[in-house]
Amino acid sequence: MSQEDIDASKAPLIEHLIELRQRLMWSIAAILVMFVICFYFATDIYNILTVPYLRAAPNPDTVQMIFTAPQEWFFTQLKLALFGALFLAFPVIASQIYMFVAPGLYKNERGAFLPFLVATPILFLIGACLVYFLVMPMAMGFFLSQEQVAGAGKVAIQHLAKVSEYLGLIMILIFAFGLVFQLPVVLTLLGRAGLVSSEGLKQKRKYAIVGAFAAAAILTPPDPISQIGLALPTLLLYEVSILSVRLVERQRAEREAAREAEDAAA
Structure with missing residues (x-):
């Protein structure tokens, strides 16, 4: 150069x-x-x-x-x-x-x-x-x-x-739940990039269950209500993420089919 x-x-x-x-x-x-x-x-x-x-x-x-x-x-x-x-x-x-x-x-x-x-x-x-x-x-x-x-x-x-301990408690919970609720966004972006697939997410569901409860134990206070309250929405969001990634894959397949049809017509 x-x-x-x-x-x-x-x-x-x-x-x-x-x-x-x-x-x-x-x-x-x-x-x-x-x-x-x-x-x-x-x-x-x-x-x-x-x-x-x-x-x-x-x-x-x-x-x-x-x-x-x-x-x-x-x-x-x-x-x-x-x-x-x-x-x-x-x-x-x-x-x-x-x-x-x-x-x-x-x-x-x-x-x-x-x-x-x-x-x-x-x-x-x-x-x-x-x-x-x-x-x-x-x-x-x-x-x-x-x-x-x-x-x-x-x-x-x-x-x-x-006052400081109560604020710390509610801030930790808000940040923990707020971050966990980004799961569909993150996994859908990874799906658009081709780094994850809906089938792969389905196969890793059992690991997601263990990971959800482990994350809840780390991010929340040591009481069962907070931990279950975070783990259950996490699992629900994981299922929503699978559906979202599947939709992305379907749209990608439709675009590729349309492109192939245009190439064949040309």
């Missing part, structure tokens, strides 16, 4: 790096703006997140939470603001990713990529709603059932939650 060819190849690379920097700056700016907004409303957001706790508590009016270090509530608000900022800024981040990769895709590839970009936050939101409305109230009901009322020969055992 001559020096002229090397110099010519540098120009597109520099242009891509400049565009990448611009996309990153827009994404970071969106996160910072949402971070400031979420930090301002951090207490209100935290109160919304405590609703599953209140629903599970036998006496919601007497529920208290504590922080045991002077800086604990402040850092909890920072975590909460970052958590909300990443979620709210995702549409901007996704659009920047799409605008960066779209020029390198064919027209039909752009149309195929866009639905997955739209489905990702929707599926994450469905997973978060499952945690908020079902799994978290059931898990907190299980935890609070361990309390004990004082009596003859018995001491009172009462749960007094820390």
Whole structure:
């Protein structure tokens, strides 16, 4: 390769790096703006997140939470603001990713990529709603059932939650369920790339069952409600993924048949 060819190849690379920097700056700016907004409303957001706790508590009016270090509530608000900022800024981040990769895709590839970009936050939101409305109230009901009322020969055992630990628990569950709900998107993309097949996924179903319960044991607190609550939707999503990959294969076969028919006619 001559020096002229090397110099010519540098120009597109520099242009891509400049565009990448611009996309990153827009994404970071969106996160910072949402971070400031979420930090301002951090207490209100935290109160919304405590609703599953209140629903599970036998006496919601007497529920208290504590922080045991002077800086604990402040850092909890920072975590909460970052958590909300990443979620709210995702549409901007996704659009920047799409605008960066779209020029390198064919027209039909752009149309195929866009639905997955739209489905990702929707599926994450469905997973978060499952945690908020079902799994978290059931898990907190299980935890609070361990309390004990004082009596003859018995001491009172009462749960007094820390603000940081409760936020950590519900954030872990939301992220775990949100990530697991991306399974159809990931497997369908792999199916479009020809890396997995519906028949192969069916044959590996027994491994998927073991993997789902293993992932639930790692990603969720050590209580049966949270673990089963994550494992069962994972298995359901795996079956949905098989159907989605099968649909992709059918569409690919139809395109190849149409192309062969055009070639034969020509």
